Amino acid sequence: MEKIKTALVGFGSVGEKTHAPLISVCEYLDLVAVVERTKEKSKEKYPEISIFRSLEELLEADVADLIVIVTPNHLHFEQAKSCLEKGKHVLVDKPVTLTSKEAEELKNLAESKGVLLSVFQNRRLDGDFKTVQQIIKEGVLGRLVHFESHFDRFRPNLTDNWREKDIPGNGITFDLGTHLIDQAYLLFGNPEWVYADIRSQRTDAISDDYFDITLGYDTIKVKLTATVLSNAPMPKFLLLGELGSYSKYGLDVQEKALKAGELPHGKDWGIEQEAAWGTVFLENTAYKYETHRGDYRLFYTNIAKAIAGTEEPDVKIDEAIAVLKIIEAAFQSNKNGKRIYL
Incomplete structure (x- = not known):
């Protein structure tokens, strides 16, 4: 090729x-x-x-x-x-x-x-998200009733980044919210309704730096949250089912490595250490559940093959449109203080 x-x-x-x-x-x-x-x-x-x-x-x-x-x-x-x-x-x-x-x-x-x-949408290739997909596919927790996804950071000081300025498309909802909503959409499809609380919590903040978005489905509650004022450990993922629960702390290792200037090379890229694996809690036992390898490299490989006509693009524009409609509903819900039905 x-x-x-x-x-x-x-x-x-x-x-x-x-x-x-x-x-x-x-x-x-x-x-x-x-x-x-x-x-x-x-x-x-x-x-x-x-x-x-x-x-x-x-x-x-x-x-x-x-x-x-x-x-x-x-x-x-x-x-x-x-x-x-x-x-x-x-x-x-x-x-x-x-x-x-x-x-x-x-x-x-x-x-x-x-x-x-x-x-x-590289976060589809996070190791923890791929692990969550596998847990749901295998039915480890039985019928799922609650899915919670956090993207919490501690960045109390305002910066000169464009995301914190008074321009369209700023804020954490268009940033981290897009990732979390895309993951939820991939797992569960389009929700029936959206309810959101979106805020600017830091002193003098112009853009939103906190959200709590609930997506309503028939049999499962999906809760998506992010903040820049969380300096305490919070689960990245929390899944509750009729047979047990799964919790996972910490972010995918790839972002930290890329920010440190590491090239995404080698057989160990995207592999998380065992100490950071999530835990499955069943009625009479609990055990570590191995985190899948995350690999953002696969995204661009798929893009190239989609252009060549040998694969379908993994991230389709229709999915991005669906995510935007959920974001639009979230902002409308925050403004009106009520559920927005899609």
């Missing part, structure tokens, strides 16, 4: 620490260009690439077939639309756009051009 020429639009923390390394180690992709408005930081690690000062310059040069957009959320729609109109395959960092209507427009445009449009 000939390598697909790939360009990265945006070289902030996520572009530099996550996307660029994953693209660079993918045997089917060739990182040929990066859009950096003022700096040339990407040249330090990838000296062979070309740097462009704008998306327009990149598209005019026509040097890449796959465009990966890792810019602030409010720029995604117009940038993705420009790329699709040029007949480029497009991968957009989550949540793809700010509204489901915009995402639907991009979907129709991609279909009319016959190109790939997908969304970067």
Whole structure:
């Protein structure tokens, strides 16, 4: 398979620490260009690439077939639309756009051009989430009645990051909420209703930095929460069933490794130490349940093969649209103080 020429639009923390390394180690992709408005930081690690000062310059040069957009959320729609109109395959960092209507427009445009449009949902490849999928599939806990997913951090000080500024698409709900909702949607499908409490808890915070979102289904309650003011251990996942429970603490190991500058190489990538495994609690016993290997590398391999026509994309744009509709319902619920039925 000939390598697909790939360009990265945006070289902030996520572009530099996550996307660029994953693209660079993918045997089917060739990182040929990066859009950096003022700096040339990407040249330090990838000296062979070309740097462009704008998306327009990149598209005019026509040097890449796959465009990966890792810019602030409010720029995604117009940038993705420009790329699709040029007949480029497009991968957009989550949540793809700010509204489901915009995402639907991009979907129709991609279909009319016959190109790939997908969304970067790497958290589907977290080891703990893959483990949860297996536990549910195996019926370890019997009939599941409660599913709880946390994404808690301790970041009490405000930063200059665009996510904390007064711009559309800011805040923790569009960020971490997109991951948690996507995982829940993958496990349980579309909920009947959404109820949400979304807040700005830190002093002088402009954007939302806390959410508690409940997704209503017939037989199971799904509770999704995130905060930046949790400095005490909280379970990442908590599952309750008729036969027992499962709890898991700690985040997937890959993000920490990428932020530390580690290249995603080798047979030990994404493997969690036994001490961090979650625990299954049954009526008369409890035992550690091995955490599956997490592997974000598989995401870009799938994107390349989807472009080549040998696989379906794992993350489909219809799924991203469904997640956006749940996010829209969450904000509406928070505003109105009641359940929003989908």
